[in-house]
Structures are given as structure tokens and as C-alpha cells.
Amino acid sequence: MSEKQPLQLQKPKWIYFGGRVRLSEEAVFHVSTEAVVRGLNVFEGLKACWQADGSFGFIAVERHWRRLRRSAKLLHIPFEMSLAEFDDALHSLVQMLYEPERDMWVRATLYVTEGHWGVDTKSDLVLTAFHWPKGLPQPMKTGISTWQRATDASLPYRIKTSTNYQVARLAKIEGRDRGYPEMVLLNQHGRVSETIGSAIAMVRDGTVYTPPAWEGAFESITIDIVEALCADMGIPFVRRPIDRTELSIADEMGIISTLNDITLVHSIDGSAFGEQPILQAIAQRYLRAITGVEPHPSVELSCRPPADRLGPPSRPAAPASPGEAPRQATAAAALAVQAEKPRVSGRVRSTLAKSGYLQGLAALLFGG
Numbered sequence: 001m002s003e004k005q006p007l008q009l010q011k012p013k014w015i016y017f018g019g020r021v022r023l024s025e026e027a028v029f030h031v032s033t034e035a036v037v038r039g040l041n042v043f044e045g046l047k048a049c050w051q052a053d054g055s056f057g058f059i060a061v062e063r064h065w066r067r068l069r070r071s072a073k074l075l076h077i078p079f080e081m082s083l084a085e086f087d088d089a090l091h092s093l094v095q096m097l098y099e100p101e102r103d104m105w106v107r108a109t110l111y112v113t114e115g116h117w118g119v120d121t122k123s124d125l126v127l128t129a130f131h132w133p134k135g136l137p138q139p140m141k142t143g144i145s146t147w148q149r150a151t152d153a154s155l156p157y158r159i160k161t162s163t164n165y166q167v168a169r170l171a172k173i174e175g176r177d178r179g180y181p182e183m184v185l186l187n188q189h190g191r192v193s194e195t196i197g198s199a200i201a202m203v204r205d206g207t208v209y210t211p212p213a214w215e216g217a218f219e220s221i222t223i224d225i226v227e228a229l230c231a232d233m234g235i236p237f238v239r240r241p242i243d244r245t246e247l248s249i250a251d252e253m254g255i256i257s258t259l260n261d262i263t264l265v266h267s268i269d270g271s272a273f274g275e276q277p278i279l280q281a282i283a284q285r286y287l288r289a290i291t292g293v294e295p296h297p298s299v300e301l302s303c304r305p306p307a308d309r310l311g312p313p314s315r316p317a318a319p320a321s322p323g324e325a326p327r328q329a330t331a332a333a334a335l336a337v338q339a340e341k342p343r344v345s346g347r348v349r350s351t352l353a354k355s356g357y358l359q360g361l362a363a364l365l366f367g368g
């Protein structure tokens, strides 16, 4: 168990931007881009953990890449990067930043850097990586927010875009005032959808329940993994609507996501849950799977051996210009690409990079 730290307080030295790893302060947008003016982006949050064999592994890279493509498609944002390029980019950044004692969380954000109201839209993938404690999070208390999940016809929760997190932010502020680090959002029918940034699971009479996507839940990769683990562990798992009062009287409750793993919830609006043997067993099994201690077919890992740190990028980093080939790898990245291909992502196919370029000056938004 470990104490979590606020991601947004970290200012990592390196960032992936304009097709390669650069110093963070070189990553800038023009203030008039749709990325800034409309907060237009889609993103993913990926976790990478130190593995039992000493390698460093990302969880479910292909599934995150596919979901990023789906979000981009729904918002008419071009995203041409292949899975192999995405995977290489992830590893190239963490190899510049990781530390032996901590895992990492990477925010992969596709920002709209050119275009207007959907005309001539161009995008660029930005990766920011943050240190994150190893192991499972501490149990937490939660409350039910007065804010509501948006609907598919207003702001589709299926799209992982920053604007979808404005309500989450309000709920977070509300929760902080009430002493809760995480808040449950109800849907327009008053039923449970999810928390600010995680799926919800409850246990009643030995069965794990979670709301289906159409109840306002984001399509979580981790909840799919939990479903697969439950199947192997002989634990019934059902997706169906959950009433607010049903959650309050559940035997167990957990929040589930890439970032939070399976975090046990010890109370909701002050009402305590008891022992949580089922979710605890699933959480431990999940931890063993993502760290390679006891692999599971539902947990695909893209692992690479630790790279020697070769220091700063091999040439002075400058913002990419329109004519510049966008994939100038750092020395460490180049080394890693040559060294070994991802262990489990053998289906990866490499094609030419087509990530966009960025112009102008303005401060980059970190994390969040």
C-alpha cells in the first residue's frame, strides 16, 4: 500500500512533443489553437510498472491506442500514428524519466494544433509522464456528487476528452469540501455511472456488479480486465444498472481504473463498508498480473529492458517546423528501439510516422 501524490505537482524534465522527446519547456502551443481555445483534445492515461523480470512494462498499450483512435474519430481529429510508433514513443519518454523505486503514469494527449471548426484539422500527440508509487493504493472514502454525468447526446462520455472532465473537476472540488478524495457521479436517471476518473464495482452476495457503458460509464479497460480475472477466479461478474441506494448498502465497493488499479472504498457518504475479501482478492491478482509476477492473458504488457541513460537528446531540441521530419528520437529512445521489441506486442506493425507539427508560443498544459 502506498501514499498517492498529486500528479499535477510534478514537472518532468522531458516530454514527447512534435514527434520526439524534448525538454518540457520547449513544448508550446499558439494561444489561438483549438487545443487552447476550445480545450480540444482526446487523451489516454497509461500505466507502466517495473516487472518481476526487471523490465519496465506498459499495460494494455494496444487497447489504449485503439480507444484513443475511437475518441479522435468521434471528435473528427486526425490520428495517423501506428501502434508500433505509439509504443516506441511511450517507451522513449519513460526511459528518460523512470526511477527504480517508482512506477509511471503517462498521459497521451492528442491536441488539435491547427484548423478551425473541423476544417483543416491537424493534431499532435503529446506524452507527459509522471512518477507514481508502486503497489496498490490505500482504501479511500467517497461521497455522491450533486453533479451529474453528461449524456451521450450532450457531451458523450464515450469520448475521453478534457472537456468531459469539467464536471469531474466540479465534483472533485465539491468532494474536497466534504472531505472525500473521490466522488461518485450519478447519471441523468439518478443511477450510478462511475467516479470522477474510475469505473465502479460493488459486491452483493458474492457477485461483482458494475454499470454498463450506457448508464454513463466510460468504456474502461481495467474493468474488462477485472471481468476476465473474475472469470478465472470463479467470481460471478455482471454488468447492469445500479441504483444509488443499492450502492450504499452493498457489501463491498471499489473504484477501478488504470491509474487507481482496484482501490477499495471504505465508506460512501459516511456509511462504512465492512471487510472486502472479494475485491481485495481481485486487487491482489490484478497487481500480480500487471507486474508480471503472475501474468494473465487479459493483461497485455509491452516490456523493454532498462535503458542506459545517455543524457539529453542527441541534437539541440527546437520546436518542429513544417518541413521537419517529426520523428527525431533521443539517444536513449534510439537505443531502446534497437535493443528489443516489446515482449507481448508482437502484433505491432511499423509504418511511417505522420504526427503533426506545432507552431507558435504559449504555455503547455501539464497533466490534468
Ligand SMILES: Cc1ncc(COP(=O)(O)O)c(C=O)c1O
Binding pocket: 045, 194, 195, 196, 197, 198, 199, 217, 218, 219, 220, 221, 222, 223, 256, 257, 258, 259
Ligand atoms: C471517467 C473515467 N472513467 C473510467 C476510467 C477507467 O478507464 P481505464 O480502466 O481504461 O483506465 C477512466 C480512466 O481513463 C476515466 O477517466
